[in-house]
Amino acid sequence: REPNVRPETRERVEAAIAKLNYRPRMSARSLAGNRSYMLGLIYGHPGAHYVIDIQEGVLESCRPLGYELVIRPGDVHAGGLLNEVSELIHEKRIDGVLLSPPISDHLEAIELLQQAGIPLVRIAPTVHKEAHPFVETNDLEASYELASRLIEQGHRRIAFITGHPDHRAVGLRYQGYRKAMHDHGIDVDESLVVAGDNLFDAGQRAGLQLLQMAAPPTAIFAANDDMAGGVVKAAHALGVRVPEDVSVVGFDDAPIARQIWPSLTTIQQPIREMARTATQMLIDQL
Numbered sequence: 542r543e544p545n546v547r548p549e550t551r552e553r554v555e556a557a558i559a560k561l562n563y564r565p566r567m568s569a570r571s572l573a574g575n576r577s578y579m580l581g582l583i584y585g586h587p588g589a590h591y592v593i594d595i596q597e598g599v600l601e602s603c604r605p606l607g608y609e610l611v612i613r614p615g616d617v618h619a620g621g622l623l624n625e626v627s628e629l630i631h632e633k634r635i636d637g638v639l640l641s642p643p644i645s646d647h648l649e650a651i652e653l654l655q656q657a658g659i660p661l662v663r664i665a666p667t668v669h670k671e672a673h674p675f676v677e678t679n680d681l682e683a684s685y686e687l688a689s690r691l692i693e694q695g696h697r698r699i700a701f702i703t704g705h706p707d708h709r710a711v712g713l714r715y716q717g718y719r720k721a722m723h724d725h726g727i728d729v730d731e732s733l734v735v736a737g738d739n740l741f742d743a744g745q746r747a748g749l750q751l752l753q754m755a756a757p758p759t760a761i762f763a764a765n766d767d768m769a770g771g772v773v774k775a776a777h778a779l780g781v782r783v784p785e786d787v788s789v790v791g792f793d794d795a796p797i798a799r800q801i802w803p804s805l806t807t808i809q810q811p812i813r814e815m816a817r818t819a820t821q822m823l824i825d826q827l
Contacts, residue, residue: 565607578608580823581629581638583615583622583650585707590767590795591739591812595641595664598816606824611635615644617707626650630657637823639664639816643707645675660826662819665710674826676819680710680792683808684717684762687790691760692725696788700733700758702747702768708739714764714792733758737768741797744771752781759787766791766798766807773801 546554557563580603584592599610611633615622622644629635630653637660644650645663651673654661663675670677691699701718704711715734722729735750737743744763748771751758763769769791776783783789783803791798794809 576636576827577634579611579633579635580608580820581611581613581633581635582641583613583625583629583638583644584641585615585617585643590797591765591793592641594812595816598813599639599820601813602817602820603824608636608824615647615650617643617647622647622650623653626653630654630659635659636827637661639819639823641665642710643705646709660823662823662826664815664819667709667713674819674822676815676822677710678810678815680713680810681717681720683810684714684792685721686717687792687806687808688718688721688762689725691762691788691790692721692727694760694788696760697727698730698733698756698758698760699727700735700751700761702735702737702744702761702763702772704764704768705738706736711739711764711792718762737764739765739767741767741771741774744768745775746771748772748775749779752776752779752787757781757787761787761789763789763791766793766795766805769805769807770797770801773803773805 582596582599584595596612603610611629613625613629615625629638638654639662641664645666646668648669651661661673663673665677666675688699701715703715719729733751735747737747744767748761751761752775761772763772769789772789773783776787781787789805791805791807792810794807798805798807
């Protein structure tokens with residue numbers, strides 16, 4: 542699929558490929574071109590569907606171009622993240638790397654890649670964005686719009702369940718909620734802000750806590766759909782009707798938003814498209 546090959550030459554080559562059942566061998570390509578044709582993806586603490594959508598988006602872009610993907614989880618607190626990055630560089634010989642939240646904000650890991658001369662693209666970074674290519678969505682503005690819609694529906698006691706503290710992009714959603722409340726002249730009741738970790742169980746625990754308050758919220762905004770799904774389960778367990786007694790909204794448009802009843806009002810985040818775009822940006826660097 543090289544662009545500068547004449548059609549008749551291409552036809553002869555493709556005929557030979559079919560006759561010989563030829564398949565390119567990655568190790569031979571690597572030796573011939575001093576490249577591994579391997580890309581690395583390091584991810585952190587997002588919801589499960591986020592990781593899957595990122596991986597599938599990357600694969601949709603890289604495999605047709607002859608690249609394979611090495612995937613590594615990274616914990617910014619466990620102390621092993623830099624070792625994971627170092628292994629990708631020296632043992633897997635990756636050509637380039639994609640960093641998803643919260644690793645995309647880990648400046649030590651980024652510096653290690655830079656020192657090794659490894660091209661990188663960051664997904665949803667929040668610090669030093671001007672230093673490297675990146676792809677992001679407008680989390681703060683989208684969250685502001687959704688919170689404003691709740692307010693326009695007449696809600697004043699609006700709770701918010703925050704995401705994992707290391708995932709700063711999700712933290713922008715909380716900022717959007719607070720800004721919407723402020724701009725509409727509503728004080729944020731701090732007792733209605735509950736810490737979460739992007740996972741379903743955290744949403745369920747937060748939902749039980751909020752819905753059993755003496756003056757429960759009339760609406761609950763979870764920083765992602767997995768936690769919003771947990772809130773809906775908690776409401777069903779307590780006999781609280783959704784949306785008649787409490788409105789529940791999320792963020793991401795994850796599969797769970799359509800799998801539970803009633804379905805969630807949510808913000809669609811084009812995660813696969815972000816991953817495909819980031820991968821193409823990385824391959825363009827190579």
